[in-house]
Amino acid sequence: MNIEQHIVTATIEAVKKLYHQDLPEAQISLQDTRSEFEGQITIVVFPVVRFSKKSPEVTASDLGEYLLEHVEDVVAFNVVKGFLNLSINNSYWVSLLNTELLKPEFGTIAANGKKVMVEYSSPNTNKPLHLGHVRNNLLGYSVSELLKANGSEVFKVNLVNDRGIHICKSMLAWQKWGNGETPLSSGLKGDHLVGKYYVIFDKEYKKEIETLKLQGQTEDEAKKNAPLIKQAQAMLLAWESGDAEVIDLWKTMNGWVYEGFDVTYKNLGVDFDKYYYESNTYLLGKDTVEEGLAKGVFFKKEDGSVWIDLTADGLDQKLVLRADGTSVYITQDLGTAQMKYDDFGMDESIYVVGNEQDYHFKVLFLILDKLGKSWSKGLYHLSYGMVDLPSGKMKSREGTVVDADDLIAEMVLTARQKTEALGKVDNFSEEEKEQLYYNIGMGALKYFLLKVEPKKRLLFDPAESIDFQGNTGPFIQYTHARIKSLLSKAEFKQGVQVDNYISLSETELEMIILLAKYPSEIAAAAKSFSPASLANYIYEVAKMFNKFYHEIPPIVKEEDEQLKQHRLNLSWVTANILKAGMRILGIAVPERM
């Protein structure tokens, strides 16, 4: 039982004895004591006033007296307005460090038996990944790791949008203007090569539209009548009917894209347990539609189209099957949801998808709920904001997208330049240097994207490079490397406890309290699916260490063995937490830099 729990039970006891009232536990609000006051734990007594029928100050004093008397480690208290500040025995904190934090398994949370699926990335196969995808990938990966750290069994899946008119556009353009170009022949990365033809299609299509408009057609007519779009549509039909030549080309070009994606995924450090392909799932969902009709959840209009009426839930009527019997987007998502559940039987299923699809998922989940799917309660749309540039939205057609591969390369290059300028890596081997530049560059990028609350839109300025100082990935990486260097210089011996009566500086006390929060920070971040809150915490830890490090004389030269061991213990715990926390964000921390 930790000190907070002792205080809570004792407070309830106190209210019972002193005021003869039952204080509900929810009314007890504990917080860290602000640094300008004496003490470490504060009880906000305002809610208790209702039970004590006395002023906040008197109530606080009464409780303070009681806790001082009855809780062993409470050694003093002071009252400021309605706040009861408790001072906890020094030895309690030292023993917390000794017994809890120093355990090698500190921070690992036991399995909770929950199975969770996280679907993320979900790219289209007609163009390379851009910064928006990068946010999605990092978020999905990190949330998965976070849930694992919190004790769940996690399945990462990628639902690839590998079919449809968009990929036919690339295929058609390649047929017409590609002259047989392949990644091998041109040295172009596969996804970029296919993306190039997607752009060419768009350019040529626009030309045709202009020509048709000059011939007197309206914009809308021209868009429909342009030969290129007609050919693309014809190609899609051919694909659907299994035309061997089209399928062959489709396979070839998608293959190029996957080779390209694999490289980008590897650089991003993300992975998947299973891939789903829309070419396999796009026909799914018709059974679900039948089921919905049978259950009376859906209804059929005269033309044969199938709908659901969600107006009672504040939404609209929604089409779930076209009049010609073909699927729409939500049809396949209904079917895919069922398929995923049949495959994995998970308790929860997280969809990492941008907030432009908020409405879609609201509808999807509501429909599954109405169909009586027991597992629909576990569905969650992890909705994240767009990545904006100073000029506004990224638009592929206007060439303002920030390409993922370019960005990664730039980050690594910047890391190289900054590191070389500091001149600390002269004794590194070439491989070590390359690895370090990669880790630092990616650390900066990942931390930059992950420290922002997913829900919020994110501003990225390509003109200003991502910072390496302050609240950044490299700052935390540096702190870790510094501790590792310290531990080795001081010949740290792991697992040696120090005397409980050693005196703690204010910073050391704050450090222990902060470090002890790690497990609850993981739990809180997992609960809200927010790597950002974890990132924030890790930064606090790193900042606290640097403060500590500067305040005290060199540990290496410390002659008091107890004190030395104690400070090294604190440093060691800090390094572990930085490493474990950053790992959840998908960021490697170097041993030296």
Add this chain to the structure above:
RNA sequence: GCAUCCAUAGCUCAGCUGGAUAGAGCAACGGUUUUCUAAACCGUAGGUCAUAGGUUCGAAUCCUAUUGGGUGUACCA
């Protein structure tokens, strides 16, 4: 129109289920290296928490309205 999200320092962001004088980083200014890595540390300056009401002992946080911005509202995905 309707739905939904967002609005905190010059810029980028924190701020937990309402709690004490709203915090960081960057940028600006000043300081710290004969001592364990200066990608660090310390300090100064910077705020009508979009606006107006309301609930409360207490509101950046909850409610309502307004303003500004994003997104959605397809027999596209």
